[in-house]
Amino acid sequence: MKEKTKKYDCIIIGGGISGITAAIYLKQANKEVLLIEKSTLGGVLNKISIIKNYPGNPGISGPDLAYNLYKQVIDLKVDVLSDTVINIKHLKTCNKVILKDKELSCKYLILATGKEPRKLNLEHEDELIGHGVSYCALCDGFFFKNKKVAVIGAGESALKEAIYLSNICSMVTIINKYDYFKCKDDMVKEIENKNNIQVLYNSFIKSLNTNSNKLESITYLQNEKIINLDVDGVFVYIGSTPNIFGSLKLELDKNYVKVNSNMETNIDTIYAVGDIIKKDLYQLINAASEGMIAATNIIKKLNKK
Ligand SMILES: Cc1cc2nc3c(=O)[nH]c(=O)nc-3n(C[C@H](O)[C@H](O)[C@H](O)COP(=O)(O)OP(=O)(O)OC[C@H]3O[C@@H](n4cnc5c(N)ncnc54)[C@H](O)[C@@H]3O)c2cc1C
Structure with a gap:
């Protein structure tokens, strides 16, 4: 008999500050959440020398803040998968996350894949x-x-x-x-x-x-x-381009993912947060806040069902 694959409440693609914040909120609400990161948890933070404007942490180095986030994820026992997502399929009943040698399934998906230097x-x-x-x-x-x-x-x-x-x-x-x-x-x-x-x-x-x-x-x-x-x-340091991949038909604005105030994309059950979305300011504090908004919105919807 074919083994039934686990269906997560939410899969988050990208372990930068926006994805990690979403994972923290979902895990604390006792939801089945998986965080997938292809490189290092903390994302672009690992490449920033010093951060002077993050509340409560004046002058912290990027890697130190990344480590604090990593530790919070580990202490909370969030499921983390070190892998690269290569495609996403949006179906009526679920979202399929395609990795090189497996496919995972979830009700809700958060895209938090950031951007790459130009x-x-x-x-x-x-x-x-x-x-x-x-x-x-x-x-x-x-x-x-x-x-x-x-x-x-x-x-x-x-x-x-x-x-x-x-x-x-x-x-x-x-x-x-x-x-x-x-x-x-x-x-x-x-x-x-x-x-x-x-x-x-x-x-x-x-x-x-x-x-x-x-x-x-x-x-x-x-x-x-x-x-x-x-x-x-x-x-x-001449700017960046968002990490958008796969065949999803996302609505974009100047190459960035368009979201509403709940961080929902044009595709039902798919959210986007952090540097991948179209916005005015690309800062840590709003990336974290967007992770929280997406997660709390998803938690509300999961609790209704
Ligand atoms: C040099 C520099 C200095 C900065 N200084 C400041 C500052 O002082 N103050 C401030 O507030 N902001 C600063 N920022 C901006 C801030 O760091 C970002 O806005 C924020 O960290 C973005 O977080 P994120 O989670 O959206 O993306 P990221 O941190 O980029 O995380 C995205 C993650 O997704 C992963 N990923 C991508 N594609 C895939 C895939 N297919 N499968 C699996 N994983 C994937 C990546 O490996 C990455 O870890 C700075 C940015 C830079 C570049």
């Missing part, structure tokens, strides 16, 4: 990952100790990670395509006070120049002049 789309970029090109200062900064690096970007993440790198590297050059930064003034002031950070405004990176498969310099365009800059590393 690439420069320059020649040599892919082959230089690990040899001079990085999207994570916290992960790779150490390899550039006392070396010269460039940070590409104009937003808060670029500035924050440039400050982090300035404590490791001999020189940090920020290549900013605008004549201003898209972040709070105090951060810009902090940059200006660092004597090993220089900012190149109105500057566009044009090429990554290699020698023996290693990054040697970059070329940028500034006021119609082509200029070369010798650097050992380039850290890219």
Whole structure:
């Protein structure tokens, strides 16, 4: 006789702060919940040097906050599966979550898969990952100790990670395509006070120049002049694209998943939270809050049946 497969009340795909928060609420309400994470619990937190604005944890490092979340999940005995979801099938009676070698079934599904850093789309970029090109200062900064690096970007993440790198590297050059930064003034002031950070405004990176498969310099365009800059590393912070996969017909808004105030997508029983959704601000506090909203909504519906 064929073994009956377990049907979870809710499966959450993605173990960042939004998915973990949803898992905590569902588990505490005694629901059958499974959290699936393809990499490390905590998600992008594992790549953030310092977080200054998360209430109750001023100045905590990303990995420390990720560890606290991990510990909370483990202490609560939430079921966690380390695997990659490759597709989702929405059926009338349930949702099927497709992994490489198995299929799981649930009543409700929460998509919490976050977003991936956007690439420069320059020649040599892919082959230089690990040899001079990085999207994570916290992960790779150490390899550039006392070396010269460039940070590409104009937003808060670029500035924050440039400050982090300035404590490791001999020189940090920020290549900013605008004549201003898209972040709070105090951060810009902090940059200006660092004597090993220089900012190149109105500057566009044009090429990554290699020698023996290693990054040697970059070329940028500034006021119609082509200029070369010798650097050992380039850290890219030019935005991100949401991790949407599979064949679900989700309604999108500028590539991000559209949700209502309950975090419901256009597909019945499927919710989305965190960095994957269309919203104005991509911060930890609203990612956590969205996880809570989705979970409490699902709990209400499960309790009605
Ligand atoms: C450099 C940087 C600095 C930041 N600094 C701050 C800050 O100081 N303050 C602040 O409030 N916010 C900050 N943010 C934003 C904040 O970190 C994010 O908004 C928040 O962490 C997003 O959480 P999330 O759960 O939506 O996604 P994530 O943390 O990205 O988690 C998504 C998870 O889903 C997993 N996943 C993806 N696809 C699959 C799949 N197919 N199967 C299984 N698992 C999958 C991923 O591995 C990942 O772990 C920063 C962001 C960056 C990049």
